[in-house]
Amino acid sequence: MKLFDYPLSGNGYKVRLLLAHLNKEYEYISLDILKGETRTPTFLDKNPNGRIPLLQLDDGSYLPESNAILYYLAQDSRYWPSSAIEQAQVLQWLFFEQYSHEPNIATARFWVSIKKIENTPFNAEMLSQKQIQGRAALEVMERHLQNRSFFVGDQYSIADIGLYAYTHVASEGGFDLSPYRAIGKWLDRVQAQSGHVTMKD
Amino acid sequence: MKLFDYPLSGNGYKVRLLLAHLNKEYEYISLDILKGETRTPTFLDKNPNGRIPLLQLDDGSYLPESNAILYYLAQDSRYWPSSAIEQAQVLQWLFFEQYSHEPNIATARFWVSIKKIENTPFNAEMLSQKQIQGRAALEVMERHLQNRSFFVGDQYSIADIGLYAYTHVASEGGFDLSPYRAIGKWLDRVQAQSGHVTMKD
Numbered sequence: 075m076k077l078f079d080y081p082l083s084g085n086g087y088k089v090r091l092l093l094a095h096l097n098k099e100y101e102y103i104s105l106d107i108l109k110g111e112t113r114t115p116t117f118l119d120k121n122p123n124g125r126i127p128l129l130q131l132d133d134g135s136y137l138p139e140s141n142a143i144l145y146y147l148a149q150d151s152r153y154w155p156s157s158a159i160e161q162a163q164v165l166q167w168l169f170f171e172q173y174s175h176e177p178n179i180a181t182a183r184f185w186v187s188i189k190k191i192e193n194t195p196f197n198a199e200m201l202s203q204k205q206i207q208g209r210a211a212l213e214v215m216e217r218h219l220q221n222r223s224f225f226v227g228d229q230y231s232i233a234d235i236g237l238y239a240y241t242h243v244a245s246e247g248g249f250d251l252s253p254y255r256a257i258g259k260w261l262d263r264v265q266a267q268s269g270h271v272t273m274k275d
Numbered sequence: 276m277k278l279f280d281y282p283l284s285g286n287g288y289k290v291r292l293l294l295a296h297l298n299k300e301y302e303y304i305s306l307d308i309l310k311g312e313t314r315t316p317t318f319l320d321k322n323p324n325g326r327i328p329l330l331q332l333d334d335g336s337y338l339p340e341s342n343a344i345l346y347y348l349a350q351d352s353r354y355w356p357s358s359a360i361e362q363a364q365v366l367q368w369l370f371f372e373q374y375s376h377e378p379n380i381a382t383a384r385f386w387v388s389i390k391k392i393e394n395t396p397f398n399a400e401m402l403s404q405k406q407i408q409g410r411a412a413l414e415v416m417e418r419h420l421q422n423r424s425f426f427v428g429d430q431y432s433i434a435d436i437g438l439y440a441y442t443h444v445a446s447e448g449g450f451d452l453s454p455y456r457a458i459g460k461w462l463d464r465v466q467a468q469s470g471h472v473t474m475k476d
Binding site: 138159162169176177200213 | 347359367370415419
């Protein structure tokens with residue numbers, strides 16, 4: 075397998091973290107999104123949506139979308155539950171991640187710490203809206219984690235991997251995690267999982 | 276089962292369309308999002324993220340996120356493929372729908388045709404950005420459908436149901452679908468499926 079990725083991407087890190095847990099070998103191809111390397115004709119032939127991470131399977135086919143890659147790789151492993159309702163709940167949290175969490179927390183991080191955006195009134199208002207909506211997503215997570223160790227069925231799963239990726243670097247988007255006590259304890263539990271790697275490993 | 280929904284929601288319509296194909300009975304509970312009926316303490320106890328659609332299962336538990344509901348309901352049906360790679364591809368398109376399509380096409384429709392937003396310079400710029408990004412999502416779909424009947428494995432699946440919901444009403448968000456010939460033919464194929472219902476049925 076080959077993973078096309080950008081090293082600072084949380085979406086890419088999700089896949090790297092699961093591959094580390096699964097102890098799978100893969101070739102790593104680093105692309106610089108700031109230099110437009112995911113918008114070249116060559117890359118668009120691989121993924122017309124022009125995004126990383128992108129997994130190339132051994133048969134040569136390409137699978138984009140970080141959370142679909144997590145689903146594929148986690149089959150028949152301890153990171154994907156066996157009951158239909160728990161499977162649906164894992165996907166519930168992964169859709170929550172892509173709709174309510176990533177567009178706010180990851181985008182704020184990108185603007186504040188990676189590709190610094192120009193300080194125009196429009197951009198300032200956009201960033202402020204993303205920080206409000208990002209805190210709302212953190213509130214939903216905090217409430218859910220009040221009496222749970224992990225997001226689904228009290229077992230570490232790809233729901234946790236998907237949500238950990240951008241939550242643990244939320245401070246880089248201007249989010250203060252200290253009020254979220256349950257999230258803080260959950261981050262510690264994720265980091266204590268066997269085979270854990272950091273974003274920079 | 277009970278479906279908590281807002282009748283004009285494309286996310287809710289996905290679930291109604293699949294339930295019609297599956298010929299399943301359910302109780303329909305209509306909530307008005309414009310009146311804040313999904314942000315009451317009673318509803319937030321059911322779904323802390325304050326969104327419809329929300330499915331209550333026969334055991335009393337609640338499942339939010341339209342595409343996670345599609346996954347759950349489609350198990351063991353013709354609308355969910357049997358191979359792991361095709362399953363991952365269905366999820367790929369459902370994550371594409373929630374990340375690259377819905378936030379642009381559905382939100383533009385909401386602002387233009389449902390909860391009309393105030394015409395401020397900030398809102399006009401936001402709408403313009405969503406229309407640019409929405410057209411980019413339509414381009415990705417058009418390219419994929421050039422030589423295919425359906426999104427995955429040449430079989431109608433929940434990937435098609437998920438993408439049909441807001442694509443067929445994209446004109447309500449100011450999108451002109453006439454340049455997208457492959458999408459137009461695909462919309463016809465979806466409407467011709469046995470058990471199809473419209474958003475207003």
